[in-house]
Structures are given as C-alpha cells and as structure tokens.
Amino acid sequence: MVNILPFFMGQEGMSQMGVGMAIAASMVVLSMFQQFLLTHLRGYIEWFIGKLFKSMDPNVKIRFTEDSMDGSGPRNHEAYSAVETYLSAKCAAQAPSLKANSVRDVRNPVLCVDVGEGVSDEFNGVKVWWSLVEEQGDSYCVSRKKRYYALKFPKRKRDTVVGEYLGHVMDEGKAVAARNRQLKLYSNTSTRDGDYWNCIRDFNHPAKFETLAMEEERKEDIIDDLIRFSAGREYYRRIGKPWKRGYLLHGPPGTGKSTMIAAMANLLSYDVYDLELTAVQSNADLKRLMNRIPCNSILVIEDIDCSSEITNQREKNNQGDKGARRTQEEVTLSGLLNCIDGLFSASDGGILMVFTTNHVELLDKALLRTGRMDKHIEMSYCGFEAFRILAKNYLGIEEHELFGRIEELFKESRITPADVAEELIARSGIGEDRGGEDCLNKLIQVLEEKQREEAEAEAEAEAGENGECK
Numbered sequence: 491m492v493n494i495l496p497f498f499m500g501q502e503g504m505s506q507m508g509v510g511m512a513i514a515a516s517m518v519v520l521s522m523f524q525q526f527l528l529t530h531l532r533g534y535i536e537w538f539i540g541k542l543f544k545s546m547d548p549n550v551k552i553r554f555t556e557d558s559m560d561g562s563g564p565r566n567h568e569a570y571s572a573v574e575t576y577l578s579a580k581c582a583a584q585a586p587s588l589k590a591n592s593v594r595d596v597r598n599p600v601l602c603v604d605v606g607e608g609v610s611d612e613f614n615g616v617k618v619w620w621s622l623v624e625e626q627g628d629s630y631c632v633s634r635k636k637r638y639y640a641l642k643f644p645k646r647k648r649d650t651v652v653g654e655y656l657g658h659v660m661d662e663g664k665a666v667a668a669r670n671r672q673l674k675l676y677s678n679t680s681t682r683d684g685d686y687w688n689c690i691r692d693f694n695h696p697a698k699f700e701t702l703a704m705e706e707e708r709k710e711d712i713i714d715d716l717i718r719f720s721a722g723r724e725y726y727r728r729i730g731k732p733w734k735r736g737y738l739l740h741g742p743p744g745t746g747k748s749t750m751i752a753a754m755a756n757l758l759s760y761d762v763y764d765l766e767l768t769a770v771q772s773n774a775d776l777k778r779l780m781n782r783i784p785c786n787s788i789l790v791i792e793d794i795d796c797s798s799e800i801t802n803q804r805e806k807n808n809q810g811d812k813g814a815r816r817t818q819e820e821v822t823l824s825g826l827l828n829c830i831d832g833l834f835s836a837s838d839g840g841i842l843m844v845f846t847t848n849h850v851e852l853l854d855k856a857l858l859r860t861g862r863m864d865k866h867i868e869m870s871y872c873g874f875e876a877f878r879i880l881a882k883n884y885l886g887i888e889e890h891e892l893f894g895r896i897e898e899l900f901k902e903s904r905i906t907p908a909d910v911a912e913e914l915i916a917r918s919g920i921g922e923d924r925g926g927e928d929c930l931n932k933l934i935q936v937l938e939e940k941q942r943e944e945a946e947a948e949a950e951a952e953a954g955e956n957g958e959c960k
C-alpha cells in the first residue's frame with residue numbers, strides 16, 4: 491500500500507505529528523502503569539498492612555463458614571451447625587437481638603444470634619467471643635451472601651481453645667441437637683416386596699421418668715443404667731461388644747410398661763421402632779428389618795408372649811411338640827434370637843431393645859438370658875410410694891391426712907397404677923373438679939371394696955380346698 495500522508499502534510503507536519511503520537515503513547519503507558527500499581531501494589535500494601543496489624547493483634551480469630559463453598563465439604567457445615575446449636579443454648583440469655591430458625595425434625599425453634607451480634611463464653615477460665623458475620627459473595631455470585639461464625643480468643647490461650655474448647659463446642663452442640671430432635675415412631679409394614687419400616691408419626695408421648703409411678707430407688711437405678719448405656723461409646727468399643735442393651739419389662743396389664751418405654755425414648759431422645767412380630771413374614775424379613783434400625787433407636791417388641799408362637803418354642807420342640815414346629819417361611823424363635831445376636835449398631839449410637847410381657851413365665855429361657863435381655867424389670871401393682879407420685883401428678887397433693895389410711899390399704903390390696911390413675915384423673919378433670927380430698931376418699935372406697943372382694947375370694951378358695959379335703 492502507498493503511504494500518501496507525507497504528500498498532504500509535508501515533512502515538518504510529519505515530525506510534529508510523530509512527537510505528539512509519542513507523547514500520547516507515553517501517557518497511555520503511564521496511565522496503564524499507574525493502574526497496574528494501583529491495583530497490584532495497593533493490594534499488596536493493604537495485605538502487608540493487614541498482616542502487620544494481625545501480628546500485633548493479641549487475639550486469634552477462627553471462622554466457621556455456613557456452606558462448603560470454600561471446598562471443605564459437608565463436614566464444614568456440620569461444624570457450623572454444631573456451633574449454631576451450641577450458641578443457641580448460650581445466647582438466649584445474652585444476645586440483645588436473636589433470630590428464631592425453624593429447623594426440620596427439631597422440636598423447638600433454634601434461637602441464634604443475629605447478624606452482627608455477638609455473645610461471650612467462658613471455658614476453663616478462658617474468655618472467648620463469638621459473633622455472626624455476613625459478607626457479600628464473591629465476584630461469581632455477588633447475590634449470595636456468605637455467613638460465618640467468628641470465634642475470637644486471646645492468642646496466649648490458643649492451646650486451651652484449639653485443644654479443648656472446640657471439641658467441647660462440637661460435642662455439646664451435637665448433644666443439644668440430639669436432645670431437641672423431633673422423635674419419630676416407626677412400625678413395620680408387610681408388602682408383597684417384603685417388610686419395611688414405616689414412619690407412623692412424630693413421637694410426642696409426654697411420659698417422663700419423673701411422673702412414672704415407681705419406687706424412687708428402682709427408678710434411679712434404671713435411669714442410671716440408661717444414661718450409662720447411651721454414653722457408653724468408648725466403653726463398648728473397649729470391651730469389644732456391640733453397643734446394644736436388652737430390657738425386659740414384665741408385669742400385669744396397666745402397670746406402666748408401655749409408659750416406661752415412652753419415658754425411655756424421651757430420656758435418651760431415641761426414635762422408637764415398634765416391631766409387630768406377627769406381621770413379619772419370615773426370618774429373612776425379620777433380619778432385614780432389624781438390620782435397618784439405625785443407631786440411637788429403641789427397638790420395641792410388646793407382648794412378646796403373644797407375638798406369634800415363638801414364646802416357649804424351643805422347649806416345645808425339645809418335647810417333640812409337632813404343633814409348635816414352624817415352616818421355613820415363618821418367624822421362629824431361633825430366627826429372632828439370631829437377629830438379636832446379630833444386631834450391630836454403628837459406632838456413633840447404641841440400640842436399646844425393650845421387650846414387654848404379661849407372662850414372663852411363658853418365655854423361653856434362651857430369650858431371657860443376659861446378652862439378649864440384660865435387665866429384667868418387674869412392673870408391679872401400685873405401692874404407697876408409687877401412689878404418692880400419682881397423687882402429686884394428678885392432684886398436686888404431696889401430703890394429706892388421708893394418706894395414712896391409704897398406706898394401710900395399699901399393703902393389703904392389689905391395684906394397678908392404671909386403676910389408681912383412673913380414679914384420680916376422672917375426678918380432677920375440668921368441669922367436674924370435686925377437689926383432691928374427694929378423689930382420695932373415692933380411692934379409699936375403691937381400695938376397701940377390692941379388699942373385701944379379695945377376702946371373699948380367699949375365703950371361697952379356702953372353703954373349696956376344705957371341701958375337697960373332706
């Protein structure tokens with residue numbers, strides 16, 4: 491291509507234009523350099539100043555981010571949740587502004603510190619400070635805000651905080667979450683494709699050990715045993731046994747066996763797996779069901795003496811009772827025993843098995859032995875101590891002049907806690923409230939009547955025996 495510019499501008503114009511272009515070019519280069527310095531050098535200077543300040547700061551900060559966008563995976567969220575739950579127990583009394591989060595499968599809303607707010611905590615004499623911080627998302631996702639809990643503590647206490655306090659926060663947070671969890675009730679369902687667990691509903695039974703009518707000493711013993719079991723992860727691991735424990739509750743109807751199971755579930759915050767043995771189609775199905783019970787659960791088999799014909803099956807088989815022999819397709823006692831023995835739980839929670847019966851004498855010895863049924867609890871007729879608990883629950887009465895007479899009557903007559911409760915509740919209902927004293931008088935009448943009936947029955951039996959002798 492021919493250059494025609496010198497023809498129009500002449501040589502002088504050309505040299506002036508060259509100078510101008512050089513100045514313009516150098517200005518562009520200069521401004522680019524300035525830009526470069528501003529962006530890179532400034533960032534570096536800011537980073538350097540930040541570092542300098544940080545090294546002079548006497549505190550250390552640790553972040554617990556809400557999601558795992560930083561690549562640390564789901565465990566990071568677990569830590570964030572544990573911190574949130576731990577703080578929810580701490581902050582209600584402290585933080586001036588709270589937010590209530592409704593969380594799935596959690597009974598009560600979780601109270602958390604609000605963004606920008608903070609709470610202090612103390613552990614082994616070390617004071618730490620927690621705050622919830624919200625930041626704008628990164629350049630890829632500006633609309634998404636990042637949240638994190640910031641923990642600030644003195645640098646010189648790093649060992650205590652990192653070595654002990656953080657573990658305490660995680661454990662306590664998880665324990666609070668477990669306690670707050672909405673419990674569920676499951677039952678087994680049988681289909682053409684096999685048996686499976688079905689979530690029937692939320693488990694909201696109000697029973698508690700405090701309101702269970704039973705001698706205080708026995709109650710304490712059971713609570714102790716349950717708590718030791720639920721906290722026994724290390725123990726079971728050390729002794730090399732699967733983390734499971736079997737309870738047998740036996741006694742007449744209406745003595746509180748089912749009520750105690752509900753109290754156990756509430757105490758431990760365990761879900762309830764209510765196994766209806768008669769609905770299970772085969773040993774294989776039973777095994778499948780048992781293997782699907784997650785840890786931190788109670789497996790319940792109520793009225794085991796009525797649950798198919800497995801009750802005393804071994805003995806019957808030994809005696810050659812053909813009627814007791816089962817076909818391969820049905821649940822057998824040995825099938826059940828194998829399932830109990832093979833029930834292994836995960837390492838982060840135990841499985842409690844609770845069997846109930848009205849007729850312990852009918853049960854096969856193999857089922858009752860330790861390792862399968864570790865603890866046998868007799869639920870019996872109402873004694874005076876148990877009555878006092880019911881009177882307190884139902885009537886709010888702890889002492890009364892009629893208690894002396896009632897105590898005497900309890901020594902001589904057999905009445906279930908369910909029957910006593912019925913007497914007390916029927917008269918303390920709204921609308922027909924006749925006062926506690928009327929209830930106690932009515933109970934005395936019922937007990938006297940029972941005593942008379944029992945005396946008559948005894949006399950009749952005696953007369954019968956004498957007649958036979960003659």
Ligand SMILES: Nc1ncnc2c1ncn2[C@@H]1O[C@H](COP(=O)(O)OP(=O)(O)OP(=O)(O)O)[C@@H](O)[C@H]1O
Binds near residue numbers: 701847848
């Ligand atoms: N020990 C108890 N403490 C408090 N309440 C009790 C007790 N026993 C029975 N009750 C009351 O009686 C009702 C029936 O009790 P529950 O169903 O627990 O008896 P059960 O022993 O399981 O009877 P069954 O053998 O017929 O299944 C309960 O709803 C509860 O109100």
Ligand SMILES: [Mg+2]
Binds near residue numbers: 747748749792846
């Ligand atoms: Mg029951």
